[in-house]
Amino acid sequence: xxxxxxxxxxxxxxxxxxxxxxxxxxxxxxxxxxxxxxxxxxxxxxxxxxxxxxxxxxxxxxxxxxxxxxxxxxxxxxxxxxxxxxxxxxxxxxxxxxxxxxxxxxxxxxxxxxxxxxxxxxxxxxxxxxxxxxxxxxxxxxxxxxxxxxxxxxxxxxxxxxxxxxxxxxxxxxxxxxxxxxxxxxxxxxxxxxxxxxxxxxxxxxxxxxxxxxxxxxxxxxxxxxxxxxxxxxxxxxxxxxxxxxxxxxxxxxxxxxxxxxxxxxxxxxxxxxxxxxxxxxxxxxxxxxxxxxxxxxxxxxxxxxxxxxxxxxxxxxxxxxxxxxxxxxxxxxxxxxxxxxxxxxxxxxxxxxxxxxxxxxxxxxxxxxxxxxxxxxxxxxxxxxxxxxxxxxxxxxxxxxxxxxxxxxxxxxxxxxxxxxxxxxxxxxxxxxxxxxxxxxxxxxxxxxxxxxxxxxxxxxxxxxxxxxxxxxxxxxxxxxxxxxxxxxxxxxxxxxxxxxxxxxxxxxxxxxxxxxxxxxxxxxxxxxxxxxxxxxxxx
Amino acid sequence: xxxxxxxxxxxxxxxxxxxxxxxxxxxxxxxxxxxxxxxxxxxxxxxxxxxxxxxxxxxxxxxxxxxxxxxxxxxxxxxxxxxxxxxxxxxxxxxxxxxxxxxxxxxxxxxxxxxxxxxxxxxxxxxxxxxxxxxxxxxxxxxxxxxxxxxxxxxxxxxxxxxxxxxxxxxxxxxxxxxxxxxxxxxxxxxxxxxxxxxxxxxxxxxxxxxxxxxxxxxxxxxxxxxxxxxxxxxxxxxxxxxxxxxxxxxxxxxxxxxxxxxxxxxxxxxxxxxxxxxxxxxxxxxxxxxxxxxxxxxxxxxxxxxxxxxxxxxxxxxxxxxxxxxxxxxxxxxxxxxxxxxxxxxxxxxxxxxxxxxxxxxxxxxxxxxxxxxxxxxxxxxxxxxxxxxxxxxxxxxxxxxxxxxxxxxxxxxxxxxxxxxxxxxxxxxxxxxxxxxx
Numbered sequence: 019x020x021x022x023x024x025x026x027x028x029x030x031x032x033x034x035x036x037x038x039x040x041x042x043x044x045x046x047x048x049x050x051x052x053x054x055x056x057x058x059x060x061x062x063x064x065x066x067x068x069x070x071x072x073x074x075x076x077x078x079x080x081x082x083x084x085x086x087x088x089x090x091x092x093x094x095x096x097x098x099x100x101x102x103x104x105x106x107x108x109x110x111x112x113x114x115x116x117x118x119x120x121x122x123x124x125x126x127x128x129x130x131x132x133x134x135x136x137x138x139x140x141x142x143x144x145x146x147x148x149x150x151x152x153x154x155x156x157x158x159x160x161x162x163x164x165x166x167x168x169x170x171x172x173x174x175x176x177x178x179x180x181x182x183x184x185x186x187x188x189x190x191x192x193x194x195x196x197x198x199x200x201x202x203x204x205x206x207x208x209x210x211x212x213x214x215x216x217x218x219x220x221x222x223x224x225x226x227x228x229x230x231x232x233x234x235x236x237x238x239x240x241x242x243x244x245x246x247x248x249x250x251x252x253x254x255x256x257x258x259x260x261x262x263x264x265x266x267x268x269x270x271x272x273x274x275x276x277x278x279x280x281x282x283x284x285x286x287x288x289x290x291x292x293x294x295x296x297x298x299x300x301x302x303x304x305x306x307x308x309x310x311x312x313x314x315x316x317x318x319x320x321x322x323x324x325x326x327x328x329x330x331x332x333x334x335x336x337x338x339x340x341x342x343x344x345x346x347x348x349x350x351x352x353x354x355x356x357x358x359x360x361x362x363x364x365x366x367x368x369x370x371x372x373x374x375x376x377x378x379x380x381x382x383x384x385x386x387x388x389x390x391x392x393x394x395x396x397x398x399x400x401x402x403x404x405x406x407x408x409x410x411x412x413x414x415x416x417x418x419x420x421x422x423x424x425x426x427x428x429x430x431x432x433x434x435x436x437x438x439x440x441x442x443x444x445x446x447x448x449x450x451x452x453x454x455x456x457x458x459x460x461x462x463x464x465x466x467x468x469x470x471x472x473x474x475x476x477x478x479x480x481x482x483x484x485x486x487x488x489x490x491x492x493x494x495x496x497x498x499x500x501x502x503x504x505x506x507x508x509x510x511x512x513x514x515x516x517x518x519x520x521x522x523x524x525x526x527x528x529x530x531x532x533x534x535x536x537x538x539x540x541x542x543x544x545x546x547x548x549x550x551x552x553x554x555x556x557x558x559x
Numbered sequence: 560x561x562x563x564x565x566x567x568x569x570x571x572x573x574x575x576x577x578x579x580x581x582x583x584x585x586x587x588x589x590x591x592x593x594x595x596x597x598x599x600x601x602x603x604x605x606x607x608x609x610x611x612x613x614x615x616x617x618x619x620x621x622x623x624x625x626x627x628x629x630x631x632x633x634x635x636x637x638x639x640x641x642x643x644x645x646x647x648x649x650x651x652x653x654x655x656x657x658x659x660x661x662x663x664x665x666x667x668x669x670x671x672x673x674x675x676x677x678x679x680x681x682x683x684x685x686x687x688x689x690x691x692x693x694x695x696x697x698x699x700x701x702x703x704x705x706x707x708x709x710x711x712x713x714x715x716x717x718x719x720x721x722x723x724x725x726x727x728x729x730x731x732x733x734x735x736x737x738x739x740x741x742x743x744x745x746x747x748x749x750x751x752x753x754x755x756x757x758x759x760x761x762x763x764x765x766x767x768x769x770x771x772x773x774x775x776x777x778x779x780x781x782x783x784x785x786x787x788x789x790x791x792x793x794x795x796x797x798x799x800x801x802x803x804x805x806x807x808x809x810x811x812x813x814x815x816x817x818x819x820x821x822x823x824x825x826x827x828x829x830x831x832x833x834x835x836x837x838x839x840x841x842x843x844x845x846x847x848x849x850x851x852x853x854x855x856x857x858x859x860x861x862x863x864x865x866x867x868x869x870x871x872x873x874x875x876x877x878x879x880x881x882x883x884x885x886x887x888x889x890x891x892x893x894x895x896x897x898x899x900x901x902x903x904x905x906x907x908x909x910x911x912x913x914x915x916x917x918x919x920x921x922x923x924x925x926x927x928x929x930x931x932x933x934x935x936x937x938x939x940x941x942x943x944x945x946x947x948x949x950x951x952x953x954x955x956x957x958x959x960x961x962x963x964x965x966x967x968x969x970x971x972x973x974x975x976x977x978x979x980x981x982x983x984x985x986x987x988x989x990x991x992x993x994x995x996x997x998x999x
Contacts, residue, residue, distance in 0.1 A: 393790055410792065411794050473801035474741075474746030475747075475805045475808060476751055476752060477746075478801055479763055479805055482765075482809070483766050484766075527782070531774070531775075531778055548775060549782070552779060553795050553802075554782070554786045556798060559795075
C-alpha cells in the first residue's frame with residue numbers, strides 16, 4: 019500500500035471511530051435523559067431551561083479539570099458558532115492532563131485521608147501514578163485491581179499507596195482494608211459491622227470480617243523505618259521467622275487458608291476464627307495458598323458483582339450533579355443495589371459494557387440535557403430535590419479554588435498563535451503554597467464525599483483582607499493593556515473571573531463604581547476583588 | 560419576592576430532608592435546627608435587646624498530658640519514685656492539697672473542683688486529643704465529630720453576634736487541623752484562630768483605606784445578594800451567611816477586645832509574661848465582650864525525659880499566674896458564676912518515674928480541674944490510690960466528663976444532631992453518668 023493511501027485509510031478509520039464514539043455517547047446520554055424525564059413526569063415536575071454557553075463551559079471545565087476556564091478559552095468558546103462546540107470542549111478537557119490530575123485529587127483524598135500520619139509520604143508517589151491511570155484512561159476495573167493486589171515498595175510501585183494508607187503501626191490492617199474496599203469501591207458501609215451487626219442495613223459482623231480475611235496474609239516485609247515509601251508489602255511467607263512476623267491477630271493459628279482471628283475490639287465475634295468469603299457468597303472462599311488478593315480483586319471488579327460498577331457510576335454522578343443517584347454514597351446493601359434508581363442501573367451497565375471506560379461515562383453524562391440545565395432557582399422547580407430537573411450549585415474543593423485563583427490571577431499565557439490549552443502546569447500563588455492553602459480552606463463534613471471549601475469567618479478574612487486578592491497581579495494588568503474603556507475593562511474582568519459577560523445590571527453597577535472612583539486602576543482592582551470574593555466565583559453553578 | 564432561603568424562617572418549606580442535611584453540612588444550621596439557623600429563628604422571635612447568653616466556657620488545654628501527681632493529685636506520702644521531687648502544699652480549702660508550683664491557684668480552691676478520677680481509654684496523643692475534645696473516639700462511624708468549642712458555639716453562641724463564638728489561641732495550632740474542623744456543625748462553628756497575640760486577629764484589618772473598603776464591600780454585598788437570589792441554594796446561602804459574619808466582624812468596634820495593648824501593664828504583669836498568660840488575659844477580655852468559647856493552648860507537657868520534665872516546671876508557674884489571675888478577675892467582675900474554666904490535657908502520666916527521669920502516657924487515672932460556671936467549689940471528686948495508679952473512687956469516663964460539662968453549661972447533651980449521611984448523633988455518646996457533685 020502506498021503511504022498516501024495508507025494515511026487516507028487511517029484518517030477514514032479514525033473518522034469512523036470518532037463517529038462511532040459520538041454515536042455511543044449520544045445513545046447513552048439520550049437514555050439518561052429518557053429516564054430522568056420519566057422521573058420528572060412521574061413527580062409532575064418541570065425541568066429547568068438549558069444552561070447558557072458560559073454557564074456550561076465554566077461548569078464542565080471545573081467538573082472535568084478542576085479549575086475555571088482561562089480567559090482565552092472562554093472567549094474562544096463564546097465566540098465560536100460551531101454547533102459541535104460543547105462536544106469538542108468536553109473532548110479537549112478530557113484530553114488535558116488536568117483531567118487526570120483533578121480525578122487523582124478526588125480519589126486521593128478518599129483513598130489516603132489527610133488525617134492519617136503518613137499521608138504526605140504516601141501521596142507523593144501515589145498521586146502522579148493515579149493521575150497517569152486516569153489520563154491513560156485505563157479501565158476502572160484495572161485500576162482497582164492494581165490497588166487491591168499491589169505488592170512491593172511504595173517508591174517503586176506507587177499503587178501500594180492504597181495499602182500504605184490502611185496501615186497502623188506500620189502494618190497493613192485487614193479491618194481498615196476491608197472498610198476502605200467496601201466503602202470506596204463497592205459503595206457499602208461495612209465499618210459499623212466491625213464491632214456489631216449494622217444498625218440500619220442488613221450487614222452482619224461476619225460480612226465485615228469475612229472480607230477482611232482476604233487481607234490476612236498481607237504484611238510489611240523485612241523493612242523498618244517510618245517512611246512508607248520504603249516499606250515492602252508482600253503476601254508471601256516470612257523469609258526469616260525470627261525477625262519477621264505476621265501481625266499478632268491476622269493469621270489464625272493452624273489455618274492454612276485465608277482466615278483471621280477477630281481482635282478483642284470485635285464485640286461478640288472477638289477471638290473467633292473467621293474464614294474469607296466473597297460478600298454474601300453461599301460458600302467460603304476455597305483458596306488454600308496465598309496470595310489471596312488476586313482472586314478477591316477478580317471478584318470485586320467482576321461484572322457479576324452488582325455493587326462495583328454501580329458504585330463507580332454513582333460516585334461519578336455525585337461529583338457532576340452534587341448528589342448521588344443513591345444517597346449516601348456508601349449505602350448500598352444486599353437488597354439495595356442500583357435497582358433503586360433506573361438511571362444508576364443503566365449507567366452501571368453502560369460502564370461495565372464499555373470496559374469500565376470512565377471517559378465514556380463522563381462524556382455520556384456531560385452530554386445529557388440533564389447535566390446541561392441551568393442551576394438558577396426557578397419557582398416551578400423548588401420541589402425538585404432529587405429528580406435532577408435543575409443542576410445543583412456545588413461547593414468547590416479547596417484544591418480547585420486554589421487552581422482557579424491561579425488561572426485568574428497568574429495565568430500561564432499561551433504562546434502567540436497557539437491554541438488555548440490546559441496542558442501547561444499552573445503557576446503557584448506567591449507566598450501561598452498549595453498544600454498550605456488547602457489545609458486552611460478545607461472542611462470535611464463527610465468522609466464519603468471528601469472536602470469542600472470552608473466558607474467560615476477565617477477563610478473569608480483571608481480572602482477579603484489578606485495579601486492574595488489585595489495586590490497587583492498579572493491577571494489584571496494584562497486585561498488593562500492598551501487602555502480599554504471602562505466598559506471594555508469591566509467586560510474583560512468578568513470574562514476572566516466569572517467566565518461570562520456582565521449582565522446589563524452588572525455593567526450598570528460596575529460602571530457607576532469605576533466612574534465614581536478617584537483612582538481608576540484601584541477601582542478595577544476593586545471590581546476583581548469583588549468578583550473573586552463572591553459566591554459566584556467560589557461555587558460551581 | 561426573593562427566592563433566597565430565608566434564614567429567619569426555621570425550615571424553608573422548599574427544602575427536603577436531604578437538602579436540609581446538605582444545608583447542615585454546608586454549615587447552614589442543622590436538620591434538628593440546633594445551629595445558627597435555629598438560633599437565628601429564636602432570635603427573630605425575641606425583642607431586639609434579647610437577653611444575653613448565660614454561660615460561657617474557657618478551656619485551658621495542656622497539650623501533651625501533664626503529670627497528675629506533680630499538679631493536682633500529689634502523693635506526698637508515696638516513695639520518691641512515685642511522688643517525684645515536688646512537694647504538696649495546702650490550699651484555701653482545708654484537706655485539699657495541690658502541687659507546690661501552684662501557690663496562687665491554691666488560694667482560689669474555694670471556687671474550684673479537682674476531678675481526680677479521670678479514667679479514659681486513649682493514651683496516644685493524636686487520638687486522645689480528639690477524644691477529649693469531642694467525647695468520641697476518632698474515626699468511629701466515619702464521621703468528623705465537632706470539638707467542645709464547636710458544640711458550644713452551635714448550642715450557646717449568638718449567631719448574630721459581631722464577634723466569633725469560638726476563639727482559639729496558643730502556640731502549635733497549625734499542627735492541629737482537627738480543632739479547626741467543625742465536623743458536621745459546619746463552617747460557622749469553626750474557631751477563629753489567633754496565632755500571634757502580638758499581632759491580634761489576623762486579616763481582620765481591611766487592606767485598603769476605610770472609605771474604599773466601605774465602597775467595595777457595598778458593591779460585594781450587592782453582587783453577592785444578586786447571586787444568592789438568582790442561584791438560591793444551600794451552598795449559596797452558606798456562602799452569603801459566612802460573608803456576612805466576616806464583614807460584621809471587620810466592621811465591629813468590639814474588635815478591640817483582641818488587642819491586649821489596651822490592658823494596663825499591671826494586669827499584663829499579673830497574668831504573666833508568657834503566651835499562655837497573655838492567652839488567659841485575652842480569654843477574659845473575650846468573655847467580657849460576649850464570646851461563648853475560648854480555648855488557650857499550652858504545649859510541651861509530654862515529659863518522657865528528665866529535661867522535658869524539668870521544663871514543665873516553668874509551664875506550671877505559667878499556669879499558676881495565668882489561671883489564678885483569670886479566675887480572680889472573673890470573680891471580681893461577677894463573671895465567674897456564668898463562666899466555666901476547664902484546665903485539662905489529653906491524659907496523665909505514669910505514676911512511676913521512668914529510668915530516664917520522666918513519666919510516660921497514662922490514661923487510666925488522671926486529673927482535670929474546673930472553676931466557676933456555678934459549680935459547688937472547694938471540693939475534690941473521686942480519688943486515686945496511694946500511687947496515683949488506679950482510680951479507687953468515682954471513675955470519670957470521657958462521656959461522663961463531656962455530659963457534665965454540657966449540663967453545667969446548660970446544653971442538652973442527649974440531643975441528636977443529624978450528621979451527613981443522615982446519621983443521627985447524640986451530642987454526648989450514650990451511657991454517660993453525670994458527675995452529680997458538680998451540679999449543685
